[in-house]
Amino acid sequence: MPEGLLLLVLGHRRPMGDPVTAADAERAPDDGPLLGIGAAAQRLGVSERALRYYQQLGLLVPASTTPGGQRRFSPADLARVERIRELQTLLGLNLDEIAVVLRNEDRMAEIRLSWHDERTSAEERRQLTRECVVLQEGLRATVEAKRTALDGFLADLDSRIGRGRAFLAEQDEPVR
Amino acid sequence: MPEGLLLLVLGHRRPMGDPVTAADAERAPDDGPLLGIGAAAQRLGVSERALRYYQQLGLLVPASTTPGGQRRFSPADLARVERIRELQTLLGLNLDEIAVVLRNEDRMAEIRLSWHDERTSAEERRQLTRECVVLQEGLRATVEAKRTALDGFLADLDSRIGRGRAFLAEQDEPVR
């Protein structure tokens, strides 16, 4: 099983086997109830299959798994799925593109978590941040383009509707 | 071949075999150069297969066909294809939904063409127009919802970018 691949794709595991730090301690405590895959799917309005599929693609890793190998989803996981659906329906991205976006967001979060961690060099952090910002701005540009196009669309619709309404008004009062 | 079905779906042919009118005379003259499917596809950046497929679904009917049965596309046809792509990529509609939207737009155009045609009753026209306006407003609502969501998305992105930039600025001038 390509376990290493998943780690690489998600890229939010510590690079080496170094000791537990404050960052880990913050991530460990239960920040909410964990749900089984059935409950999670129902709450999200998606299928269990979809959740497994997202994990298979490396988009999602359940907050924990039982010793028997069952998935347990945290509220943060649910939020992540909601974001996946948003990126799908709103922007029309496919799951590979969504993986890129999420990977990027994860990196920024990671950087902010290690804000006061002196083990990573400032230069390294700056470099990472720059890369992330560039990527986010790329996404921003495409989103803004989409919004602009949507505005044009709305204007078009409005004029159509306006013409229709004008016609109806004119018909209601022929010469008056 | 379900030729009648296509006519029904598109619904912009004259209901009965009545004589040629001014409306037909306006539609008949060549309003631009007709393109073969290859040229049309290339100009639009879509495949020939896609054009045939759109026709098969009743989304598109080439302005004319040669006696040998080859498709000839008018500029209006090209515009229609562009609209199809727009509805696909921008709104994420599937081709069935797009058929509904286009059918509706066709009806409004038809009504405007028969503006001075006294054969259709005013009441009938009003009824049709009302239906169309209702449908367009439905579409408008979904489009506006999408735009609102996109705005939220943009705001989110901006805050992420802002935080990243703030980090970089702080790093560049540590204590100064």
Place this chain on the structure above:
DNA sequence: ACGAGACCTGACGTTGACGTCAACATCCGT
């Protein structure tokens, strides 16, 4: 009139994002 492209109609293949089913494993309330 003719030949090189351009085009036609089936028919089957492909891809992404899951749905579905089988056969087995795990969890948890009593």
Place this chain on the structure above:
DNA sequence: ACGGATGTTGACGTCAACGTCAGGTCTCGT
């Protein structure tokens, strides 16, 4: 401790929107 609900991993099916190929037809410039 146990049994019914819940979950697991393959493996194959599906659906939309085309891609691709074969085998034959049409068009149009020379």
